[in-house]
Amino acid sequence: TFKQLYNQLNIHNIQLFCSDYWKSYLEVIPKSKHMTSKAQTFTIEGYNSLIRHFTARFRRKSKCYSKSEKMIENTLNLLFAKWNGTLNYVF
Known part of the structure; x- marks a missing residue:
């Protein structure tokens, strides 16, 4: 489900995604665009x-x-x- 959402968002050229440490995020979002921290969420x-x-x-x-x-x-x-x-x- 998250992969589908990410693909829909990806067309907007988002430069940074902030999330918690959920495994699905780590598998889908490229490390260069991903910040894992509770501080931003x-x-x-x-x-x-x-x-x-x-x-x-x-x-x-x-x-x-x-x-x-x-x-x-x-x-x-x-x-x-x-x-x-x-x-x-x-x-």
Whole structure:
């Protein structure tokens, strides 16, 4: 599964991949483009956890799931605006 994802990403000429020490990453990503460390991944995992906590559409695919990329983008924009204190709403 990761090999398929890597092949899809590879067309974008990504210069550096940061990951943990999972064996599949080590087998697929070339060493010259791969940095293995938890130091670069814990912040991203924290944000992913908060996104899943506050938005139902990222928890399960069986319910509350939108296939529309625009709706996912809008959801994230609203969530980030709320976090940043830039969301203005009127009741």
